[in-house]
Amino acid sequence: MAHEVVERVEQIGPKLAALADENEKLGKLSGETVALLREAGVMRLLQPKRHGGYAAHPRDFAEAVMAVARHDGAAGWVCGVVGVHPWEIAQMDPRVGQEIWGENQDVWAASPYMPNGIADPVDGGYVLSGRWPFSSGTDHCDWVFLGALVGDGKGKPASPPAVMHVVLPRSDYEIVQDSWNVIGLSGTGSKDVVVDKAFLPAHRTVDQDEVSGGEAALRNGVEEPLYRLPFTSMFPLGITAAVIGICEGGLEAHLAAQRDRVTVIGVQVRDDPYVLSAAGEAAAEIAASRVQLIEGISALHERVAAGETPTMEDRARIRRNQVRCAWRAVSALDEIFARSGGNVIRRDNPLQRFWRDAHVGLQHMIHVPGSAYHSSTLSQMGIELPPQLRVMV
Incomplete structure (x- = not known):
């Protein structure tokens, strides 16, 4: 069952999509977009209940970010980044949460x-x-x-x-x-x-290091499993969720355009098995990215809730998969973008914006594949990670 915030995002989705071009031209989210996100409650998903938040399962947070990004990549990205900060505030000295939310629980x-x-x-x-x-x-x-x-x-x-x-x-x-x-x-x-x-x-x-290992939460008397998850698992979650949501939005835009598209030689694309095959494969790859990302953070949450401490191998595996989710989804988006015809390059075609947003999203440091894959392989071999690799695991 979808979290109520996710359901509200789906309801306002068309409004978010209609504002995406304006946000791009402004170089920031519009006031109207921000108002919609506040109304939906996305930024409160990981906020502690004592400050008006939901303290929701991280799966719900990821799904809400994807839902926003499917309509507007920039808005989804902001939700993925800004939305994780209440999670860390909850682990700090209680005075910090009071200073930030004491008068207004919607402060970002x-x-x-x-x-x-x-x-x-x-x-x-x-x-x-x-x-x-x-x-x-x-x-x-x-x-x-x-x-x-x-x-x-x-x-x-x-x-x-x-x-x-x-x-x-x-x-x-x-x-x-x-x-x-x-x-x-x-x-x-x-x-x-x-x-x-x-x-x-x-x-x-x-x-x-205390945030990375969950010690900060325990030192400040916070025992909920949500707030004892590793920073290096939670912070990447929102960003990768945004990238996957962007790719989902790009897929939807592609399918909508291809339904009635006719090629220069007069063939309807719906009758072109090559384009349709590529779209089907891309849809499967993007769906796999969604499932793997959510499965990883859910499994980690279950371990912490059971009173266990995630091992470095656990953390490295989830980071590896999280990075791969992003690259897999964007590679799939590339395949359908290449088969979307000449009109895909026009500014009024939403697919080109999703495509650009997705590639810029891959440039974030948490999506650098080499060190993440390296760390995971060493951990699987039972070899202790050197300090420079532990930082992002």
Whole structure:
């Protein structure tokens, strides 16, 4: 049975689709799109119940992201990225959730997590400076998660390096408005953010390794299985779900166009076995990607709910499959795009936007296949992963 949020997304789907072109031209989500997403409750799926959220199964989150992306890839991407941040907020010092949602439970937080800043220790916390690209949906967010290296007190990284995730309010960072000019996922508005010597209270920080292993949740008295899943399984989930949803949308656009298409030699495409065969194969590949992604996170959730700690091999296998899901789905989309005829390149054909969005989605670091496949194979061999491979597992 579909979660009520997924059902609401399906109801507003045509409205989301109608706004997709506008979002692309704006270079960010429109106010109307944001209002629809708030109404549907997508960003509250992983939000803790004490702050008005659903604390839903991660499967429901992935399905909601796919449903949005099937109508508008950019909106789905923002849901996949911004929608996972309530999951991490739930694991932090309780003061953080109260600061963010105490007055308004619909407040959103952006990111990115790459450690592009230095957080120098001072009394009561840190002083943070840096510049971070790719802050998806940031124009509609009042807070931001950022990755930061702990400093040595002199503006340089401490040794050995230590990475934190830190949270800042909108008043402490600047959005660089002209920093997002791209060929796909334009509507995500994934602009740069800049922080210049902002004070960061210690309670708004969390060690990256503690989030990766579920220790942060337990330390703060959070016992629900949802919030003890590894960061390296949950954060990729939303992004890959968006890519799969985009490919599902592209498939739907392809089938709608081919139903009555006639080729230059007068043959109806519905009578062309080669095009139809390719579409059937692509549909199977995209469906397989959906199933494998959901199966992986569901199995991990079951293990944690049973009181077990996922092994590194478990985590590496799920990461491997998650990466492969994205590449499999986009490869399938390529096959049908190549058989969609000359008119597919026109700006008013939605398939070309899905195709561009999907390929830009593959450029995210969580979709780099080499290290994910490498890590999984080593784990299957019983070989301990070196530090540089453990980071994303």
